[in-house]
Amino acid sequence: xxxxxxxxxxxxxxxxxxxxxxxxxxxxxxxxxxxxxxxxxxxxxxxxxxxxxxxxxxxxxxxxxxxxxxxxxxxxxxxxxxxxxxxxxxxxxxxxxxxxxxxxxxxxxxxxxxxxxxxxxxxxxxxxxxxxxxxxxxxxxxxxxxxxxxxxxxxxxxxxxxxxxxxxxxxxxxxxxxxxxxxxxxxxxxxxxxxxxxxxxxxxxxxxxxxxxxxxxxxxxxxxxxxxxxxxxxxxxxxxxxxxxxxxxxxxxxxxxxxxxxxxxxxxxxxx
Amino acid sequence: xxxxxxxxxxxxxxxxxxxxxxxxxxxxxxxxxxxxxxxxxxxxxxxxxxxxxxxxxxxxxxxxxxxxxxxxxxxxxxxxxxxxxxxxxxxxxxxxxxxxxxxxxxxxxxxxxxxxxxxxxxxxxxxxxxxxxxxxxxxxxxxxxxxxxxxxxxxxxxxxxxxxxxxxxxxxxxxxxxxxxxxxxxxxxxxxxxxxxxxxxxxxxxxxxxxxxxxxxxxxxxxxxxxxxxxxxxxxxxxxxxxxxxxxxxxxxxxxxxxxxxxxxxxxxxxxxxxxxxxxxxxxxxxxxxxxxxxxxxxxxxxxxxxxxxxxxxxxxxxxxxxxxxxxxxxxxxxxxxxxxxxxxxxxxxxxxxxxxxxxxxxxxxxxxxxxxxxxxxxxxxxxxxxxxxxxxxxxxxxxxxxxxxxxxxxxxxxxxxxxxxxxxxxxxxxxxxxxxxxxxxxxxxxxxxxxxxx
Numbered sequence: 001x002x003x004x005x006x007x008x009x010x011x012x013x014x015x016x017x018x019x020x021x022x023x024x025x026x027x028x029x030x031x032x033x034x035x036x037x038x039x040x041x042x043x044x045x046x047x048x049x050x051x052x053x054x055x056x057x058x059x060x061x062x063x064x065x066x067x068x069x070x071x072x073x074x075x076x077x078x079x080x081x082x083x084x085x086x087x088x089x090x091x092x093x094x095x096x097x098x099x100x101x102x103x104x105x106x107x108x109x110x111x112x113x114x115x116x117x118x119x120x121x122x123x124x125x126x127x128x129x130x131x132x133x134x135x136x137x138x139x140x141x142x143x144x145x146x147x148x149x150x151x152x153x154x155x156x157x158x159x160x161x162x163x164x165x166x167x168x169x170x171x172x173x174x175x176x177x178x179x180x181x182x183x184x185x186x187x188x189x190x191x192x193x194x195x196x197x198x199x200x201x202x203x204x205x206x207x208x209x210x211x212x213x214x215x216x217x218x219x220x221x222x223x224x225x226x227x228x229x230x231x232x233x234x235x236x237x238x239x240x241x242x243x244x245x246x247x248x249x250x251x252x253x254x255x256x257x258x259x260x261x262x263x264x265x266x267x268x269x270x271x272x
Numbered sequence: 273x274x275x276x277x278x279x280x281x282x283x284x285x286x287x288x289x290x291x292x293x294x295x296x297x298x299x300x301x302x303x304x305x306x307x308x309x310x311x312x313x314x315x316x317x318x319x320x321x322x323x324x325x326x327x328x329x330x331x332x333x334x335x336x337x338x339x340x341x342x343x344x345x346x347x348x349x350x351x352x353x354x355x356x357x358x359x360x361x362x363x364x365x366x367x368x369x370x371x372x373x374x375x376x377x378x379x380x381x382x383x384x385x386x387x388x389x390x391x392x393x394x395x396x397x398x399x400x401x402x403x404x405x406x407x408x409x410x411x412x413x414x415x416x417x418x419x420x421x422x423x424x425x426x427x428x429x430x431x432x433x434x435x436x437x438x439x440x441x442x443x444x445x446x447x448x449x450x451x452x453x454x455x456x457x458x459x460x461x462x463x464x465x466x467x468x469x470x471x472x473x474x475x476x477x478x479x480x481x482x483x484x485x486x487x488x489x490x491x492x493x494x495x496x497x498x499x500x501x502x503x504x505x506x507x508x509x510x511x512x513x514x515x516x517x518x519x520x521x522x523x524x525x526x527x528x529x530x531x532x533x534x535x536x537x538x539x540x541x542x543x544x545x546x547x548x549x550x551x552x553x554x555x556x557x558x559x560x561x562x563x564x565x566x567x568x569x570x571x572x573x574x575x576x577x578x579x580x581x582x583x584x585x586x587x588x589x590x591x592x593x594x595x596x597x598x599x600x601x602x603x604x605x606x607x608x609x610x611x612x613x614x615x616x617x618x619x620x621x622x623x624x625x626x627x628x629x630x631x632x633x634x635x636x637x638x639x640x641x642x643x644x645x646x647x648x649x650x651x652x653x654x655x656x657x658x659x660x661x662x663x664x665x666x667x668x669x670x671x672x673x674x675x676x677x678x679x680x681x682x683x684x685x686x687x688x689x690x691x692x693x694x695x696x697x698x699x700x701x702x703x704x705x706x707x708x709x710x711x712x713x714x715x716x717x718x719x720x721x722x723x724x725x726x727x
Contacts, residue, residue, distance in 0.1 A: 032369045036542020039370075043534035050528030054521060063517045064507065065299040065499055067628060070402065120457040120467075127452070127462065141558070158558055168464055168557035193558065198442040198577060198595055199463070200435055201560045215562035216439060217578045218660060218670050231671050233577060235584035235594035263442035264584055264593025265452045 008052040015045030123267070128260050130192075131164030132241060138174060138190070138251040141165060148186050148249045151176035156205035156212075158193065161253065169194060169261055172241050173202060173212060174251070175223050181210075182224075188251060190241040191227045192261040195219060197234035199263045212238065235264065300522040301502040301515035305392045307529055311385035314530045315378050316488060318537055322375040323424075323477060329365050331357040332427065332473035334466045343550050351429075351554035354469050358428035358549055374541035379421050381537065383569040386414050394613070395643050396630040398501050400623070404614040406494045411610045413487050416480055418569055423476040425547075425567055429469055432547075434555025436566050438463060439577070446596040464557055503630050510628045563660045575656030576602055579677045637696035644692035645685035652681040 001009065018041025025034035071077070092098050138146045138159040146159060156175040164170050171193040179187040191212060195202050200216035210223040211230060219232030227238030239261050242254035260268050283289040300306075333353035339346050341356070342363045351359075361368040390410060393399055399407035422440070426433045441463045444455040460467030499513045508514050516522045540546075552561055566574050576598035585592040609616075617639070618624055633640040655662075656677035663670040711723045 026367060032367075032373070033542050035367055036370045036374075036538050040535050040538030040542060043531045043538055047528050047531035047535055050524050050531060054524040054528060058521050058524065061517060061521065062514055063297055063299045065513045067499055067511050067513065069497060069499075116457065120453075120460045123452050123456055126456075166556070166558070169462070171558040197582075198439040200438060201558050203558075203560045204562070215560045215660075216435065216564060218674075219582075229582060232674075233580050233582050233594055233598075235582040263445055263595065264591045265445040266448055266590050266592070267452055268591045268593075269586070269589050 004052065004056040008049045008056070011045045011048035011052060013045070015042045015049070018042030018045060127262070127265060127268070128270075129256055130170040130261055131161045131167050132170055132172075132253045132256045133161070134253065134255045136161035136163065136253040138162075138172070138243065138253065139165060146174060146251045148188070148245045148251065151188070153178055153187065154207035156207070158203075159190070171201065173205070175205060175212070177210065177223065185243055185251075186245050188243060188245070189223055190243050190253075191221070191223070191238040192241065192257055194262040195234060196229075196236050196238060196261075196263060197232070202238065296517065296519040298496075298518040299499070299513045299515040300518055301500055301513060303503060305396075306500065307526075308385060308389040308392050310526060310529055311533060312382055312389060313488065313492075314533045315382040315385055315537075316484065317530075318378045318534060319375060319382060320481065320485075322371045322378065323481070325371050326361060326368075326375055327477050329357060329361050329368065330354070330427065330473075332470045334429065334464075334469045346550065346553070349554060352469070354427060354429040355549070355554045358430070362550065370538075370541050373544075373546050374537045375424075376546045377540040377544070378533075378537045379424065380546075380568065381533070383414075383417055383421055383567075386410075386417055387569075390414060391643060391647070395633040395640055396501075396503075397627065397636065397639065398630055399614045400617070400627045401614075402498055402626050403494075403501070406491055406498075407614050408611055409487050409491050409494070411607065413484065413491070414610075415607055416484055416487070420476060420480040420484065421567060422570055423472045423480065426472055427469060427476060428547075428549045429555050430549035431552040431555050431559055431561050432549070432564055433552075434464070434557070435560060435564055436570075437468070438557065443577075443595050443599040446593045447600055448590070448592050448596065464555075499628075501628055501630050503632065508629065510626070513628065563658070563664075565658050565661070568654065571654035571657040572650045573599055573603060573653075573657075575653035575659075575677070578659055579653075579656045579674050579681065634696040634699040637693045637700065640696045641689040641693035645689040648688035649681060649685045652677060652684045656681065 018038050020038075022035055022038030022042065025031055025038055072080075139162045140146065141158060141160065143162075143165060145162070146157070151157065151174070153176055156173055159172050159174045160167060161170050172190050173193045174188060174190045177187050177189060181187065182189050191202070193201050193203070195214040195216065197214065197217055197219045200214050202212045202214045202219075202221065204213040204215055205211075205223075206213055206220075212221045212223060212227075213219070214232070214234070217233050219234035220230040221227045221234070221238045222230050227240050229235070229237060239257040239259050241257055243251055244254050246252055279289070279292060283292075331353045335353060336350050337353055337356055339349050339351055339356055339359065341347070341359060343359055346359070358372075361372055363369070393407065393410065422436070426437045426440075441455055441459065444458065445451050447454065456462070458471070459465045460471070500515065502508050502513050502515070505514070516525070553559070565571065577595060580594060580598035582594050583597060584594050631639075633643075656674070659670060659673045659677060662668075663673050666673075711725055713721045714724050716722050
């Protein structure tokens, strides 16, 4: 064999070796690395061999294709137009019937589209309310109620309403500030944890600045001052959950969030 | 020979001999940039093959289960079946992780290939008459491929992709008038819904692949019918195409490319970890990964969301929330611009002739400059999509970085336009294929030859 053919043969041998080692790796172990390298070597061998074949073995030959397929000669174009015209003419002779046909097709189309309705429920009040109710106890994700003595100043935790733990839209950030910053609630404030920009959890609390931050698009909301946007792409404040401390020292809600939580939507100003 | 016998057998039934003979001799011009589209074709083939394997093991079910598998870190964790079966694909199914990683890498290459291919078509003017239809199909394929990639990325129901899905639903909610009910219909309710993952699954493994396969088929049929465009050169004209015959030369080269892509994705799948969902953990709506970036081709939308101004508009008691502008309107405008580009250029240049010969990018500086501006725009947005990571490593405030990207997304494309225009004009004068002066030889009275230039 010539040297070039020898090189191609060597490349093809790489394919054989690669395939073999893939099968061996598959049969004996479950190493992704060896399996992948085996398969990759098999492909690489084929690639090199094909390249060698194309550039060394096959003669360099150029062919010329004339472009004659388009456009068609004018006579053909005219013939096509008159054929279309004739067909339409023949179909649409009974004018009145044509209108009825249009109506029939439209109603058939409507009938075919209607079942899309079953894909999802009505919007209803879903986006306007969360599971928070008057008297809902604030609990951690393991169900333990939060007592007024539980949190140190500068800390923040995730809470849910007692009867809806792990409910996505009811998730709430309970923040402990100093007593003087929130005197009516013993230093506790609670905000919806669903970002008003794109719905990510506003999970980061920057205690020194008294700010909540969304890790997705870095919207920043203040904690003292009703959750207003400090910076970032969010366009409205985080809804604040009205809370109170009960006689037993357990925190509970005084009602649902006053406005819809989460990202904005077309009907959000509707009174639900 | 068996192949000839088979060809004759078919010809006796279908009369294909004439077609096959010409098909085998079809000219494919040789230029490295004409292979870019093929990369996508072969990446798609690999995606279908690996995706079929994955679909056999994946369960698109959002009901929760308690994990007890070989990945001890998550032992006892509550997770969806979707996430659990993706873990099993990664840790239990022999070869599963390899196929998963090949699938993901091939998807990234598919998207990259489409964009580079499109850049080539744009910069060389290959979208001009008669190829406008294929340009439109190609732009449509880009949009669908982005969506297809995002759907697949969202299937494992891990913390990273779940967060991305939450953002996507918020974007759908931001669409005026129809956004809310459209998102309820698509999800089967409010986010997160039980229908979400099963529907994404059907979309990802059936609807969109079928559409992509059909569009690729039409795309190739049109290339076949119109014949490939070519750069100017000896013997090449507006009425012909010069190149290697399809069989055997071009077919062998193309197979080499297929094998090369298979090698690249196998090597990446074997050695380079991608989307290790076991590190992100299962999706819970109250958890958030930080920093979180999507796959690269969604980065421009992520960046746009981050640097867009917080503008909500309240027309007639309704709301158009701020994500609408960067995540719906902006991509809508970009795709509308791309789809209409062949006709926009026709209006600018008033050139409605058919073109078989391509422009070299330097020959049309303003178009090349526009392409550079568009790419810079997309790159700037993509870079803005990881501004939190950059802020951490560069020790700058994220607010300053956002301001920088806001300025650069507008100023960068202008700058790129000017630079690319100047470079193209500078290069135009030199290099490339020189057109030899056209001359005619004339025999003179003394028996010698004289050159006479032809206009």
